[in-house]
Amino acid sequence: MTLARRDAVVVVVGLGGLGCPAALALARAGVGTLRLVDDDRVDGSNLHRQILFGEADVGRHKLDAAADALLREAPGLRLDLRKTRLRPDTVDVLVGADVIVECSDQFAVKFLATDAAFLQQTPLVVGASIRWIGTALSVGPFGGPCYRCLFEDIPSGGQASCDVSGVVGPVCGVVGGVQAQLALRVLDAPGLGHPDAGHGTLVRFDGLADTLRTHEVARRPGCPLCGVARSITRIDGARYAPPSCGDE
Numbered sequence: 150m151t152l153a154r155r156d157a158v159v160v161v162v163g164l165g166g167l168g169c170p171a172a173l174a175l176a177r178a179g180v181g182t183l184r185l186v187d188d189d190r191v192d193g194s195n196l197h198r199q200i201l202f203g204e205a206d207v208g209r210h211k212l213d214a215a216a217d218a219l220l221r222e223a224p225g226l227r228l229d230l231r232k233t234r235l236r237p238d239t240v241d242v243l244v245g246a247d248v249i250v251e252c253s254d255q256f257a258v259k260f261l262a263t264d265a266a267f268l269q270q271t272p273l274v275v276g277a278s279i280r281w282i283g284t285a286l287s288v289g290p291f292g293g294p295c296y297r298c299l300f301e302d303i304p305s306g307g308q309a310s311c312d313v314s315g316v317v318g319p320v321c322g323v324v325g326g327v328q329a330q331l332a333l334r335v336l337d338a339p340g341l342g343h344p345d346a347g348h349g350t351l352v353r354f355d356g357l358a359d360t361l362r363t364h365e366v367a368r369r370p371g372c373p374l375c376g377v378a379r380s381i382t383r384i385d386g387a388r389y390a391p392p393s394c395g396d397e
């Protein structure tokens with residue numbers, strides 16, 4: 150069953166543990182164009198969770214290896230490869246997307262994608278996975294709620310490294326799959342921001358308790374991005390701290 154519109158453009162930010170399964174599911178679902186955004190190369194120590202890559206891909210640019218794998222699975226897929234990290238000066242890679250699937254493990258990238266998506270009124274699905282816990286949040290084109298309604302800003306003091314905290318491959322697989330499902334729900338909705346798109350849905354998977362729970366996130370009136378007194382009205386590079394951890 151093909152769910153996705155063939156004219157749809159989905160941007161996947163980060164081809165790591167979340168982006169690999171998300172991109173694969175979207176390609177197999179029939180999405181017309183996948184625009185992939187990453188600047189990294191395949192690392193042998195991450196293969197357990199980066200399911201598009203094999204030993205023979207180690208050292209290749211992730212997007213070249215991902216393109217080969219995705220076109221094997223979905224020959225009719227159109228790919229738009231953007232070999233860059235998402236930064237304030239490269240944020241134009243998000244323009245024209247029907248939905249953005251954010252799969253990095255960088256808080257700075259998540260907040261940048263959140264702000265840019267809201268400012269260009271594009272739906273966004275933000276994912277995260279650390280150890281046995283993973284989450285995915287569907288954000289509507291007009292916020293209410295957005296990622297900043299949950300987490301106001303980039304945490305001070307940096308973030309734990311993946312190498313230190315550990316990432317469980319199958320948990321990434323679940324979360325990446327859920328992100329693809331939430332994105333397909335957006336594409337399948339009858340209009341931009343339609344209630345059927347499921348915006349405001351937070352899915353949380355606990356791989357130790359074997360639970361997958363859905364929460365409806367509330368809009369936060371004081372949110373600096375989508376609240377009543379908005380203070381973020383443009384992409385200001387100084388707002389986004391440089392990445393502090395390698396690829397997801």
Ligand SMILES: [Zn+2]
Pocket residue numbers: 292293294295296297298299369372373374375376
């Ligand atoms: Zn908000």
